[in-house]
Amino acid sequence: MTKTSLLVIAAAGLLAACGNSGDYNKTKSGLAYKIVKKGDGPQVKRGQFLKVSYTQKINDSTLQTSIGGMPAYVKADSIGPVYSPAEVFELLHKGDSVIVVQEVDTILKRNPMLPPFMKKGDKMKLYLKVVDVLENEDAVKANQAEEMKGQEARDLAVVEAYLQKNSIKAEKIGKGTYVVVTEPGTGATADSGKFVSVKYRGKLLTTGKEFESTMEAGKDPISFPLGQHAVIPGWDEGLTKFAKGGKGTLYIPGFLAYGMRPGPGGSQNEALMFDVEMVNISDSAPAPKQNPLIPPAASQPAHK
Numbered sequence: 021m022t023k024t025s026l027l028v029i030a031a032a033g034l035l036a037a038c039g040n041s042g043d044y045n046k047t048k049s050g051l052a053y054k055i056v057k058k059g060d061g062p063q064v065k066r067g068q069f070l071k072v073s074y075t076q077k078i079n080d081s082t083l084q085t086s087i088g089g090m091p092a093y094v095k096a097d098s099i100g101p102v103y104s105p106a107e108v109f110e111l112l113h114k115g116d117s118v119i120v121v122q123e124v125d126t127i128l129k130r131n132p133m134l135p136p137f138m139k140k141g142d143k144m145k146l147y148l149k150v151v152d153v154l155e156n157e158d159a160v161k162a163n164q165a166e167e168m169k170g171q172e173a174r175d176l177a178v179v180e181a182y183l184q185k186n187s188i189k190a191e192k193i194g195k196g197t198y199v200v201v202t203e204p205g206t207g208a209t210a211d212s213g214k215f216v217s218v219k220y221r222g223k224l225l226t227t228g229k230e231f232e233s234t235m236e237a238g239k240d241p242i243s244f245p246l247g248q249h250a251v252i253p254g255w256d257e258g259l260t261k262f263a264k265g266g267k268g269t270l271y272i273p274g275f276l277a278y279g280m281r282p283g284p285g286g287s288q289n290e291a292l293m294f295d296v297e298m299v300n301i302s303d304s305a306p307a308p309k310q311n312p313l314i315p316p317a318a319s320q321p322a323h324k
Contacts, residue, residue: 044121049101052121053108059115064096064153069160070109071152077145078124078137089288090171090280091151093160103130105146114153120146168275171289172196175273178291182225183271190271194257198271205266210259210301212247217300218259224284225271225291231284241299243306252277254292262298270294 044052064070072092075085086092096110105120112118124142128134138144154160176196183190183198190198210216219241221233234241244250246259254272262268274289283290300306 047101047103047107049103049107050126051103051105051107053105053118055112055116055118057115057117059113059117059150061114061150061153063113064110064150066097066110067156068096069154069156070094070096070112070150071154071160071163073149073151075147077147078142083137084282084288086288090164090167093154093164103127105148112148112150114150116148116150118148118150120148122146172273172275175275175289175291179225179271179273182291188271190269191261193261195253195276196273197254197257197276199258199261199268200271201261201266201268203265203267204261205263205298207263207301209261209263209266210246210298212256212260214246215243215302215305216246216259216298217241217243217306218255219297219299221295222284223293225293227285229285235295235297241297243300245305255294259296259298262296264298264301266298268296270296 044054046052070093072094073086074092075087076083094106094109096112097106098110099106101107103122103126105122108118108120122144124134124138124144125140127138127144128140152163154163172195179196179198182188188200190200193199219234219239221230221235223230233239247256249256252272254270254276257276258270258272270293272292272294274283274291277283277290277292278288280288282288283292
């Protein structure tokens, strides 16, 4: 559930300011850009990294944004006239707000294989605010770790506020998956390395909108090895509370769901909830079902 995208972003103030400045400048490749607010920090040097908040739009539709989520980190370097926002990075200062505009028709001349959300005549707009300038990759990793702690705290707060508002008593498992067990099931609970078969109904936590379900009659459960990163982390954590036949609900914060990847609702850091039923637990993978349209292989006659 991801979209190929160029870097883009901006705080709300940047978006409002973009219509109030003068003419656009052009890079050597013809890429249009405009610094709508000048920062008072030093200009980035080649090899350093920009920490940016961003919003990317195609025409007036938002494709991606870091507002409410994690910033992006981009390296300032000399890349030549490639008609990319990266051409502009080395021109920026800490505190700058900039808009970069790409004409899809120009992109098409360079790359005829465009993603389906682009078409002739469209404009790609990238809004950037330079939050900081970092010296090297080690500084980026340290900064990302601090940002991640803050993001995880915000994601957990969303789930905890929902549970409190709806008077739901749930048990916190692992790094932050909340679980309500309505029927524990029988036998031993699922454990890492076991193969589980699960039916589920998935919803967006904040709106309650259902996005996928296998609960209906005739639909098969999904089967996978638990604790092997075959599913989102919140499932690996929460399903350990259920034995065969168990039922309940998982409340999963964004960082234990799809994280910075767009989730089922199309946004980053989406909190999700799943009604689940543990259909089976086994030590080995279930046998694949025979496709009814393909007959079993005929037995071969013995050779004398």
